[in-house]
Amino acid sequence: MGRFRSLQSRITALYSATFGLVMILVAIGIQFAIAHSAEDKVRSELNSSAEVINRIWSMRGQELESFARPLALDFGFREAVATDDDETIRTALRNIASRIDLPNAFVVKYDGRVVGMRPELDARYNGALWDELDSGWQSGALRLNGVTFQAVAAEIKAPALIGWLVLGRKLDTDEMQQLSALSAIPVSASIVRRSESGQWIYDATSHAITDKAVAGALLRMSASAVKHPEGIAERMDGKMVLVRPLGTFGGAATTGLLLDFSIADALAEYDLLRLTVLFAGALGLLLVAYASSRIARHIVRPISALEKATRLLAKGEWTTVPVASEDEIGALSSSFNAMSAGIAQREKRIRHMAYHDALTDLPNRLQLAEKFDELLGAIESTEGGLAVLCLDIDNFKIINDTLGHQVGDKLLKIAADRLRAAAAGHFVARTGGDEFCVLVVGPRVETAGELAAVLIDRLNQPMTIEGHLLKAGVSIGISRAPLDSMVADDLLKHADLAMYAAKAAGRGRYRFFTTDLDEEAQQRRAIEMALHDAIANGEFELYFQPLFDLKSNRFSAFEALIRWNRPGQGLVSPQDFIGVAEETGLIVPIGEWVLKEACRIAATWPADVSVAVNFSTVQFETPGLKNQVFQALATSGLAPSRLEIEITESLFLESSGQVLETLHSLKQVGARIALDDFGTGFSSLSYLRRFPFDKIKIDRSFIMELLKTREANAVVKAITDLAAALNMETTAEGVEDAEQVEALRAHGCTNVQGFLFSRPIPAGEVVALIQACATRYAA
Structure with a gap:
């Protein structure tokens, strides 16, 4: 199959096979016609030969009859037969035999005695011969003393029937050859007869006829000898055979003429025609194969070029094929060139897109x-x-x-x-x-x-x-x-x-x-990994720093501050890990824990003391923050008004409008919202306008300079006045001495927070600090 993988070889093979098939069909048709014609011709010739032989047979029979009848009517001959004058009979028989060259002539007398040309030939015939003559047999083949003759019989009457005159011409091989020579075709003629056992045999050799087809034809001929005296012609085993009855007895043939002629011999004269057809077919096949190959090559060449170009195109190599015609192949080549150019442009575009930023x-x-x-x-x-x-x-x-x-x-x-x-x-x-x-x-x-x-x-x-x-x-x-x-x-x-x-x-x-930056990054990475363990192992705890109410002179709230109790290192300040937690997103689970823990602890404090919890920008970007707050309040039982949510201005700078929606929903629940580190951003006033905070926490940088510079004092005063005008509380961060407290009180600040009152303390010390403050200011 490998040799037919190419389109050119398949086209050539297809056209050649088609032509070859047509030539085979033509050859079969011619052969059939020749065979049919030859068979008809042989049948015709065989019938003609049989007719010729039949005429010769008839003529010879008539010749014998022309001699037999006058002799049988001759007075002297009849008198010799009637008086048993055998010598006269023999003389007459020898005379007539010498004139027509008869090998056998005899008289069958009424009493069954035979008188022939010579005494030694006389013999008594069996009853079958007499019965045959008595039944009216006058001519045909006759078997005498083991020899078959063409014989005629004439009645001898004086006036009653006193015998029969029988003249016979011997039917042997020479005779058959002479008869065959009279045919227009080289026909083979044989005398066949039925033996006493009923089997048909060749008369010349007494060999049985073993050909079943010939034997069958002889049986059919014998049965229809009277009805079809012309005989039966049939094709058998590559030859045409004609059987014709010669002698009959009781209406059935006992002797017949067998003519056969080989159809192959008849077809031999068509050998030249067959060879001519074969040669013409072979030559035509070669011409078709050559022409098909040329045509296929003309068709395949541009297709091969297209195939080669396609393989190159598949490898990413841009190529074109020449357009050599205006037919379908040429149109295909033009389409391929257009496609190739389009692919090249798209590949260039795709490669550009793959290697370049779209914006x-x-x-x-x-x-x-x-x-x-x-x-x-x-x-x-x-x-x-x-x-x-x-x-x-x-x-x-x-x-x-x-x-x-x-x-x-x-x-x-x-x-x-x-x-x-x-x-x-x-x-x-x-x-x-x-x-x-x-x-x-x-x-x-x-x-x-x-x-x-x-x-x-x-x-x-x-x-x-x-x-x-x-x-x-x-x-x-x-x-x-x-x-x-x-x-x-x-x-x-x-x-x-x-x-x-x-x-x-x-x-x-x-x-x-510098290498120290890498070291810092490694440290941050180590902190990140340690934070995962801290969350899983519960290594965090809350500290609380109080907010002092300047009007009531008591602690009104505590700010929850996370501490990391890292194993082997003790407490870690939020400044050392919160930044890493925000960058990695770990601030979300940490912040959730801080919220729940702060609410749980604050629920154990006096009802007039609130808790403040710082929220990161990252927490506000996490879906479900509002639900976390609701769940923490519900689980702890803390009143929403006792929860202060502290946010920084960076939340507005780095987040979307979703932040305002979340803040409003938390405020509607009852939680208080405080803006931490106020004054350090770029657009603080616009934030105050966009959202009604409950509290503003003044950044410690202003408090540190409060007693040192007029500018810081003026800023604090402006912030407190602004908050009062907006009905907001203010908390000053980083208060460390009493003079700062008095100055803030004078400016109308509502709350202060700093080391002056207390550093951040564990949760277990909060209640004691509240009681101590109450005792101190009560006095």
Whole structure:
């Protein structure tokens, strides 16, 4: 089957097989026609030969009869028969035999005695011969003394029947050959007779006829000898056979003529025609195969070109095929070229999309990774250098959330264009969100720093987007290869750490990676892993710091402060782990525990003492916060009005409008909302307008300067007056001496908090502190 895998070979084989099949059918038809024609011809010729032989037979019979009848009517001959004058009879018989060359002539007398030409031939015939003659037999084949003759019989009357004159011509092989020679075709003639056992045998040899078909035909001929004296002609085993009765007895043939002729001999004359047809068919097949191959090659050549081009296209190699015709193949080639061009364009587009950021059209992380491999490989071979600058736009989340994603996207596009222009000649990529990366090949440390300063200055330039005047700064972290690492992921991680350090240092600046940053990151990672264990093992506990009411001179509330009782290290301050908890999201389960535990403990305090719980921005971004508060209140039995929820301004800066909805729902339940660290943000007054807080907590930075500067004193006074006007309470944080308390009382501040009254204490000491305060001020 392998040789027919090609389309050309299959087309050639198909056409050749079709032609060959047609030629075979034609040959079969011709052969059938020849065979049928030959059979008809042989049958016709055989019948003609039989007719000729029959006429010769009849003529010879008539000849014998023409001699027999006059002799049988001759007076002298009849007198000799009647008077038993055997010598006269023999003389007459010899005379007539010599004239017509008869081998046998005799007289069968009425008494059954036979008188022949010679005395030694005389013999008494059996009764069957007499019965045959007596029944009217006059001519035919006659068996005498083991020899078959063509014989005729004439009655001898004087006037009554006194005998029969029988003249016989011997039927032997020579006679049959002479008769066969008279035929137009080389027919084989034989005398057959029925033996005494009823079996048909050849007369010349006395051999039985073993051919069942011939024997059957002889039986049918014998049975219908009277009705069909012309005989029966049939085809048998590749030859045509005719059997004809010669002698009958009792209406059945006893002797017959068997003529046969080989049909193969008849077909031999058509051998030339058959050879001609065979030769013409073979030649035609070769011509068809050659023509089919040429046609197939003409068809397949452009298809092969298309197939080859398709394989190249599958490998990603753009290619075209020549259009050599205007037929279907040419149209297919044109369509393929159009498809190939389209695929090439789409592949180019897809590859561009795969390697570029859709928004800014800068290279993306995938292309950055490949560029890293290329540049780091070059560094290894050339001992060059590489600086990685990771950039993050400052305050992007605030702009994106407050002004919308459309403004944020346009800001990113402008930032990308400025980076592309300022870092011309260097590889610039967007790595995600508001983060970008610049690769600088072979720089000195100073060069990387100089480029970072240029980028910071360029991105710090104001921009106007949809009517908003924006100033988006950028913080940059720098790592270097091979100084810091030769691994791309490590270089990016180091640059990120340096960038976060730059943000922590005040934003709008750059910082190089140092090993201590990595150590800090490792420490933060260790804290993160330890926090997981702390949550699982219950290593946290709450401390409480009181809030003193300046009007009633009592402790009106306690702020819940978490402590981590880390095994082997003792109590860990929130400043050391809360930041990590917020970055990793662990603040959510920690905050949930703080809320439930604070409510549970506060429920054991006097009914006029509240508990304040700080909530992180991350907690507000978690679905289900409202349900957590409801569940904590319901489980502990704490009145909602005794729960103060403290939030910072960063919650508004970094969150969406969903925050206001959550705060309103909590306030409707009855919980109090306090704004912590007021005065340190950028738009505090707008927050007070957007949400009616119950309390404002004045940041400790103002309290520390309260007695030292007029400005701080004026700010505190302004805040207290503003809160009073809005019907809000105020709490001053970080109070450490009595003079601060009096100044705050004079400004109308309602609550104070600080070390002056108490440091944070364990939950078990709260009740005692409340009682001590009540006793002190009661006196």
